[in-house]
Amino acid sequence: MTELAAVKAALKTQAVETPSWAYGNSGTRFKVFAQPGVPRDPFEKLDDAAKVHEFTGAAPTVALHIPWDRVEDYAALAAHAEKRGVRIGAINSNTFQDDDYRLGSICHPDAAVRRKAVDHLLECVDIMDATGSRDLKLWFADGTNYPGQDDIRSRQDRLAEGLAEVYERLGEGQRMLLEYKLFEPAFYTTDVPDWGTAYAHCLKLGEKAQVVVDTGHHAPGTNIEFIVATLLREGKLGGFDFNSRFYADDDLMVGAADPFQLFRIMYEVVRGGGFTSDVAFMLDQCHNIEAKIPAIIRSVMNVQEATAKALLVDGTALAEAQAAGDVLEANAVLMDAYNTDVRPLLREVREESGLDPEPMKAYRSCGWAEKVVAERIGGQQAGWGA
């Protein structure tokens, strides 16, 4: 197989998981702008997600968020997904939208609230069993707003205890993916604020516990690809929540704010063996003002383009320049791949896979957007609260 053929083959295997909540309405604390045609239940979200997969061929799984995606019959939901050509991906827990969680969930000072939170996490594992999902993705809004509000160390103890109970419940082949975030919604401390904290907990829990890197959850100036390389080296990178940001956790389309950073991240993934391992590539985005389905298609394509560039890096030339200490040449080898226009290559890949080479155009002309606007009348549009 020629090198280009190998790149194409790799690209054909790429899978990006899309999040059910990205198909619903979202916004900032200032306003959620509703959009016409937005799904009203998890089944309709899967219908939309299936369209993304239909046109990209690269979005075969859909992450759920509990309780937003709570249904009576999870087996029926999973069957609906399969009928549409997709599968259920990670189960995302939510311990931040109940009034009880004002001061935290799994780290709350009150044991009763902690119990409630852990029970919710255990319910999520039940849903994994029911849907065949592999990954339990945990993000905690826990933290404090004011110095002194609660004891930092005690909260870590409570976190460790709660995680351990949930970890024990995991079945064969199931994983716990622990996400970290610098700030928001808590402003003074966050109980899992950085990769170091997530890593330390996962290390103690065991090999089923892995760290998730959300690309929008870092302090300014943080080198995310360093973290990716380090976690891969430690065998602790469970997956990504992809999105992009200019300032905080903006949750914009991945690759929109800093496409070069996305390329560097994907380069480290490829370099560290993460592309062919169990690393989960998930989107976690909010399309506050733009149309949702095409934004998600664009996002999947952005990941594909960054990956294609990463795969095109001439590893031999790079290693030689690095070994020789030739700073400019080593950088040039990397930039050569980045500066390549990989869109023609990806069009070929799609055509070879029986897809339309232009997913955005194909989606726009397929009539789905008009159809759902016309049909999804009445009911309650899905959003972060439902």
Add this chain to the structure above:
Amino acid sequence: MTELAAVKAALKTQAVETPSWAYGNSGTRFKVFAQPGVPRDPFEKLDDAAKVHEFTGAAPTVALHIPWDRVEDYAALAAHAEKRGVRIGAINSNTFQDDDYRLGSICHPDAAVRRKAVDHLLECVDIMDATGSRDLKLWFADGTNYPGQDDIRSRQDRLAEGLAEVYERLGEGQRMLLEYKLFEPAFYTTDVPDWGTAYAHCLKLGEKAQVVVDTGHHAPGTNIEFIVATLLREGKLGGFDFNSRFYADDDLMVGAADPFQLFRIMYEVVRGGGFTSDVAFMLDQCHNIEAKIPAIIRSVMNVQEATAKALLVDGTALAEAQAAGDVLEANAVLMDAYNTDVRPLLREVREESGLDPEPMKAYRSCGWAEKVVAERIGGQQAGWGA
């Protein structure tokens, strides 16, 4: 008058404006936690604000937010305020919560939306006439989320045009206060992102247009007191929106995150003549998890303490050390004031003004919190949307 007497006299004149919306519910995009006893209409907000003034003696005015505080009869609202011992302060416009404003308001690409936004601002001036308010405070959520989404320069043109029309409408003794903000809710560009932009517009509008400094609206590392000193030197500091932040626009209690910064800001205010001029000292905070009225009392006290320390700086000693280039001594003079415990002094000031020396305790024991929890049953609690 001794120097200490002068400090006390100054402190007795200090007035901090509290915002009506801080008495209602607020939150993050993740969750708004409702609190019992929260006001259900602008009249009840004024009742709460009057309690803050009753116990601090330093919060005589209340800012309104339109449409959240829209009433049939503004004269009646103003009369209600006066009956409670307070007055109506700045009128804050809102051009970010209508579906039409998805892509902006006064900077929107569509002239019809701009017209609607300007009309709202003109309505706010009507309300100023009706309530006797001096200041129109303008903060725009306008901006873009993605590069290319709209034309940066055209948006500035639209902004200038809209502001000019509103400026013309201002009556005798009325002012336009233009607020800037780095980011949120827009993530790529904000149309008034920094003091320079606000200053440039105000300069062209005329002397009734002044800049507002919200202490949470800057990039990390920004020296806010430098901006304060510069705007005072330029005669363009209209007022403050006080709050505090650890990361972004956290809207925590002023002085809670960095009390030393608040002191430095108040020092520049005093140094630059802002304390005895028309600079408006307003709070703009969100008490997402803490009790609202006591949090506002604490905030007013924090401003008082920072001001007391600023007033205590030995100006002569400072000027001497600065002139001599004695870095350590000049810094020591400033720190000496900061390290002073001014709480006893403020207790004296309150007692001399006929107030309880301990506003927090006095409020906690007055029964108001219990009363409103018991009485404010039913109806719709006030929040950012109402």
Add this chain to the structure above:
Amino acid sequence: MTELAAVKAALKTQAVETPSWAYGNSGTRFKVFAQPGVPRDPFEKLDDAAKVHEFTGAAPTVALHIPWDRVEDYAALAAHAEKRGVRIGAINSNTFQDDDYRLGSICHPDAAVRRKAVDHLLECVDIMDATGSRDLKLWFADGTNYPGQDDIRSRQDRLAEGLAEVYERLGEGQRMLLEYKLFEPAFYTTDVPDWGTAYAHCLKLGEKAQVVVDTGHHAPGTNIEFIVATLLREGKLGGFDFNSRFYADDDLMVGAADPFQLFRIMYEVVRGGGFTSDVAFMLDQCHNIEAKIPAIIRSVMNVQEATAKALLVDGTALAEAQAAGDVLEANAVLMDAYNTDVRPLLREVREESGLDPEPMKAYRSCGWAEKVVAERIGGQQAGWGA
């Protein structure tokens, strides 16, 4: 002329000024690593700069830094430049390396130090007269490290006074370019920390005073292209100091850290008419660990590539999408230009201009690097101190 021909024609006019100091040694506070072959005087720096122009055809002028480039006979220096095919560009002042400047220069509390600083600036104008330089570029290291150290407002007064004296001295066709910088080497306040401060001073000085944007001199999260668009709208953008950064003022090769940002900046330059006006495009970089001449060639090429992409933006399609409020399509139009590989186009442009299409390779094989290493033996290598 076809559109592509117009783009090529524009690219052929592009001129990037290279800084004499980038050819000398530089480093961090931790270490300056000397490189073999580095120039030992301003004449040798010009020799190197001429090589950059020879191979790129786009670097016709060279900025000087006084006193690092002080010579007996400036006319002789200018003549040397011309003989090599380049010209003298901006004159950069230096008021930060004399022991007298420990507490500042033009803002120093001591009038004698201020006098010395202003005299140095006037000397720089003399050198402009002698070399035919158009631009006086002013960057001040002035500021304070500790709160209280000096009076913020008085320092502004001193700054204004000193600038006014120098401004008066400017001759016909000469300009003063005022640069701002967030921090470093001062850590608490910087006397010209942001574009607003520079703008306010330039406004008062008059139309010969213009603002310089150094792309590394902003707080994290600052939208630089917004500043560019705003300054162009105000008629106050004098030029750029190009470089790139991951964290602070890293002074890396322009386009190396965030090529998408450089493209967005160049797009606003083109959009705002800055490309065909008097805006000066200067590099200000430190090649601490990489070979200097090729790093500068690469930097010039990076500016060319970003410019080519900016020129390729389909303005009609963009304006239509923006007017229609089509967020995704407007962004897509911009990204389409960014994602284009413009290297073939630039190779054509070079060939049509009689240049080697591959400047880096051409330089590497021309023997200059080996020649200067062999010949520049003995003497004192140029650096920031000489």
Add this chain to the structure above:
Amino acid sequence: MTELAAVKAALKTQAVETPSWAYGNSGTRFKVFAQPGVPRDPFEKLDDAAKVHEFTGAAPTVALHIPWDRVEDYAALAAHAEKRGVRIGAINSNTFQDDDYRLGSICHPDAAVRRKAVDHLLECVDIMDATGSRDLKLWFADGTNYPGQDDIRSRQDRLAEGLAEVYERLGEGQRMLLEYKLFEPAFYTTDVPDWGTAYAHCLKLGEKAQVVVDTGHHAPGTNIEFIVATLLREGKLGGFDFNSRFYADDDLMVGAADPFQLFRIMYEVVRGGGFTSDVAFMLDQCHNIEAKIPAIIRSVMNVQEATAKALLVDGTALAEAQAAGDVLEANAVLMDAYNTDVRPLLREVREESGLDPEPMKAYRSCGWAEKVVAERIGGQQAGWGA
């Protein structure tokens, strides 16, 4: 023992290590301003350090930096220290100032350079043996400036290998303290950029390896006290490099930029048992423009004041408020301690310890500054390079 007596007793035990290099000249990449009277060799640095201890009673040890403090006879140096009333503290390695280290030291792509770096570290352990020092403090300037320059993961492998060899060499009672730093002097990647990386390496090395927190080495918005609490919980906090910063690694006097943050850090130290354990409290500062010895005295006092406030926190009241979820009260308990003026208490502590209650004044009037200015004529002043 009353509670206040316990606080006083604790304060009397406090020891802050001062760094030999802070007594020498330092600066930024722009300029090192020399100061009169600065030491010319390690013996004179110890003389100065002894003065700090003489007047504070709280600075009994002095950190050395190799090779800046290299001497023929380390036993003689240790004896000199003891004669002056102080002892040798941590040995700090330096693998960033040799030309060989342009691309790194222990992570360099060339094995010969790595060998040289490791040999230097082993030499430092020899010096520990000779001086009786307990701690080897390792900070590496290693990193890269440009994407692609070197392989992130291979550099981690080399780091681990080098550290392991040095760790093996440690004797009984000796420790390796590994410091992390976000950026500078490397701008793209740093090989130990955050506490997570340092922690992961220390965990593998063993219990003699501990993490050092330099308070200036974090991204903006990082909650340092969270890291402190977490490392104490993990048993991996080896010590501090104290200083303060407004923007990057400014190395200002500790407590000068954000005294509230220093208090919060010391509170977590006390809370987590770090005050009475082996945690080393070291200064690492640069007094670029201020007089060095008094700046260090001030710094020691700032640590004492923050510690006194931390010790004064009413733990019972705090725990009660935290358990009750009373956000405002819990915060108030903490702030009550912070707002206390502890300077009278510390004056008492000093008097009870036989010291002058005002160290700054006592030092200023003791004549040492004048004496060293007069006597230290000729020779080469110590600085970062010597």
